[in-house]
Amino acid sequence: MHIMIIGAAGMIGRKLTKECIEARAQLDGKNLSLTLVDIVEPSKPEGVDPGITIQTIKADFSDQKTATILANLTADIIYHLAAVVSGEAESNFDKGYAANVSASWQFLEAIRKTNTTPKFIFSSSLAVYGPPFSETITDNQCLRPSSSYGTQKTIVEYLISDYTRKGFIQGLTLRLPTIVVRPGVPNAAASSFLSSIIREPLAGEKAILPVEVNERAWISSPGIAVKNLVHAAILKPAKLKGISTINLPGITVSIEQMMEAVISTGGNSLSKLIIKEKNEMIENIVCSWPYKFDTTVAKNLKFIKDSDINSIVDQYIKEHS
Amino acid sequence: MHIMIIGAAGMIGRKLTKECIEARAQLDGKNLSLTLVDIVEPSKPEGVDPGITIQTIKADFSDQKTATILANLTADIIYHLAAVVSGEAESNFDKGYAANVSASWQFLEAIRKTNTTPKFIFSSSLAVYGPPFSETITDNQCLRPSSSYGTQKTIVEYLISDYTRKGFIQGLTLRLPTIVVRPGVPNAAASSFLSSIIREPLAGEKAILPVEVNERAWISSPGIAVKNLVHAAILKPAKLKGISTINLPGITVSIEQMMEAVISTGGNSLSKLIIKEKNEMIENIVCSWPYKFDTTVAKNLKFIKDSDINSIVDQYIKEHS
Numbered sequence: 001m002h003i004m005i006i007g008a009a010g011m012i013g014r015k016l017t018k019e020c021i022e023a024r025a026q027l028d029g030k031n032l033s034l035t036l037v038d039i040v041e042p043s044k045p046e047g048v049d050p051g052i053t054i055q056t057i058k059a060d061f062s063d064q065k066t067a068t069i070l071a072n073l074t075a076d077i078i079y080h081l082a083a084v085v086s087g088e089a090e091s092n093f094d095k096g097y098a099a100n101v102s103a104s105w106q107f108l109e110a111i112r113k114t115n116t117t118p119k120f121i122f123s124s125s126l127a128v129y130g131p132p133f134s135e136t137i138t139d140n141q142c143l144r145p146s147s148s149y150g151t152q153k154t155i156v157e158y159l160i161s162d163y164t165r166k167g168f169i170q171g172l173t174l175r176l177p178t179i180v181v182r183p184g185v186p187n188a189a190a191s192s193f194l195s196s197i198i199r200e201p202l203a204g205e206k207a208i209l210p211v212e213v214n215e216r217a218w219i220s221s222p223g224i225a226v227k228n229l230v231h232a233a234i235l236k237p238a239k240l241k242g243i244s245t246i247n248l249p250g251i252t253v254s255i256e257q258m259m260e261a262v263i264s265t266g267g268n269s270l271s272k273l274i275i276k277e278k279n280e281m282i283e284n285i286v287c288s289w290p291y292k293f294d295t296t297v298a299k300n301l302k303f304i305k306d307s308d309i310n311s312i313v314d315q316y317i318k319e320h321s
Numbered sequence: 322m323h324i325m326i327i328g329a330a331g332m333i334g335r336k337l338t339k340e341c342i343e344a345r346a347q348l349d350g351k352n353l354s355l356t357l358v359d360i361v362e363p364s365k366p367e368g369v370d371p372g373i374t375i376q377t378i379k380a381d382f383s384d385q386k387t388a389t390i391l392a393n394l395t396a397d398i399i400y401h402l403a404a405v406v407s408g409e410a411e412s413n414f415d416k417g418y419a420a421n422v423s424a425s426w427q428f429l430e431a432i433r434k435t436n437t438t439p440k441f442i443f444s445s446s447l448a449v450y451g452p453p454f455s456e457t458i459t460d461n462q463c464l465r466p467s468s469s470y471g472t473q474k475t476i477v478e479y480l481i482s483d484y485t486r487k488g489f490i491q492g493l494t495l496r497l498p499t500i501v502v503r504p505g506v507p508n509a510a511a512s513s514f515l516s517s518i519i520r521e522p523l524a525g526e527k528a529i530l531p532v533e534v535n536e537r538a539w540i541s542s543p544g545i546a547v548k549n550l551v552h553a554a555i556l557k558p559a560k561l562k563g564i565s566t567i568n569l570p571g572i573t574v575s576i577e578q579m580m581e582a583v584i585s586t587g588g589n590s591l592s593k594l595i596i597k598e599k600n601e602m603i604e605n606i607v608c609s610w611p612y613k614f615d616t617t618v619a620k621n622l623k624f625i626k627d628s629d630i631n632s633i634v635d636q637y638i639k640e641h642s
Contacts, residue, residue: 142464
């Protein structure tokens with residue numbers, strides 16, 4: 001089985017690579033080969049069984065020639081995780097559409113021309129939703145993105161559904177909750193602060209909180225998110241019964257609950273490290289996202305979720321200290 | 322006031338041209354100028370007040386240079402009616418996406434670069450909906466197109482919403498019911514038969530019915546549709562309160578009711594001219610469309626609908642015999 005990961009050098013991409021190797025038996029008992037693609041050189045995980053072939057490709061998949069070359073490697077499963085994140089897509093309109101729509105579409109076209117109908121797993125986002133929406137988001141909720149990023153994800157979701165219906169790919173869009181805690185440094189995602197307010201205080205550093213403490217978010221740990229991405233690859237297409245888009249399970253937490261989880265781990269003094277500083281652009285984007293979902297479809301398909309915010313914080317500390 | 326109609330040579334485009342001239346006083350008391358654009362030479366309506374300037378342009382707006390030239394004419398109101406219709410978009414995947422998505426997007430980009438923020442009125446379709454949907458379609462219904470045409474309309478709708486949110490255009494998408502009775506000859510729209518089964522028998526000719534008689538459709542006469550298109554141009558943006566997509570009013574009729582309306586006008590013998598001949602492709606597309614809508618939003622904004630199928634048939638006979 002040949003798995004290609006576009007966006008393999010990113011945080012989720014790196015974790016997904018490891019998870020694919022660990023889930024080797026479920027994915028394919030004998031021949032697993034991984035092609036890791038990113039705009040920066042993806043690193044090969046160490047200590048991997050030599051029976052698993054891993055090739056890394058440093059390439060910009062938004063280049064038409066590159067898209068064709070990648071498609072012609074005819075992977076059985078293609079993960080498309082590459083994206084210009086929400087904050088950057090909002091401030092740089094051209095860059096967002098070029099990377100998030102044009103490049104994705106061109107890649108789908110290149111795949112269509114191979115006539116191989118691979119599994120195509122696309123990571124989308126709750127940013128496809130915006131107000132007005134009912135308190136609990138169901139699969140029947142109209143997509144109403146209130147950001148360019150959300151619009152771009154929406155458009156690619158619809159392309160994937162149509163390409164799947166026409167038999168050009170076996171597409172599956174997974175809408176990921178906001179990933180918390182992201183390790184490392186803040187990025188240009190509007191939701192980046194949701195990780196910062198946990199990560200920075202635990203490291204004794206200050207973090208900016210740009211929204212009110214009673215705001216809520218729909219989140220998933222990186223560990224659970226990659227387990228769900230691998231589960232999507234293992235799922236038999238027949239089980240999907242025509243479903244091409246799934247809201248992955250997550251948990252609803254308030255900023256306050258996130259701060260409490262940090263304090264219960266690191267002590268009261270950490271609360272001083274969280275500095276309130278309103279930011280309207282971030283607030284407009286993140287607070288327009290829903291925070292409560294009915295994920296019955298995902299649960300019936302055996303996708304999983306975190307138990308609570310404390311276990312998410314514990315998981316982060318265990319892996320990064 | 323300068324109004325540009327892309328797709329002006331089509332049936333709706335021609336009627337819309339006349340309606341704009343008739344509604345001149347509401348649109349702009351003094352200076353009305355019309356730019357009629359189509360891939361075939363649009364005809365100038367006759368007997369028009371010389372105070373109204375009309376220019377016709379035979380051009381393919383899917384050509385990038387042409388799109389830029391048209392955008393640089395900086396019309397105040399742009400109607401975008403051009404489309405590869407549903408049946409053709411389903412059988413010719415490349416052509417459908419090129420015309421219905423790429424060309425529309427490129428045109429929006431050309432308009433954005435003019436920094437003029439025109440009113441941009443886009444004719445979309447109930448083909449953006451597909452099963453499963455609730456019996457009555459509300460504005461909150463998830464778009465779930467089951468054809469490439471519906472997917473293409475969906476994508477452009479979302480582009481228009483985002484371009485409007487960013488202030489590049491004042492966009493308004495109007496989802497038109499299926500237009501019945503279209504005069505002339507059948508076209509490649511999957512719904513073309515809905516006009517044929519009225520038009521052909523009235524002319525003493527045979528028509529093919531590719532679906533069951535108990536199937537229902539959501540329809541509007543061409544006359545009401547163009548009145549609604551002009552109303553959209555007159556509507557003050559403030560009244561829209563952020564709404565960028567509207568399901569236009571229509572009426573629900575069964576095939577049986579349409580046949581009865583034909584018979585009540587032309588006599589019993591006409592029923593023999595409707596030949597049942599199942600067509601799976603047409604059935605898959607047309608019967609996946611909803612036929613019942615809650616159009617409260619449109620009604621509150623003073624969009625109108627036909628009274629019943631008999632008045633639609635009468636209107637057709639009056640205008641075309």
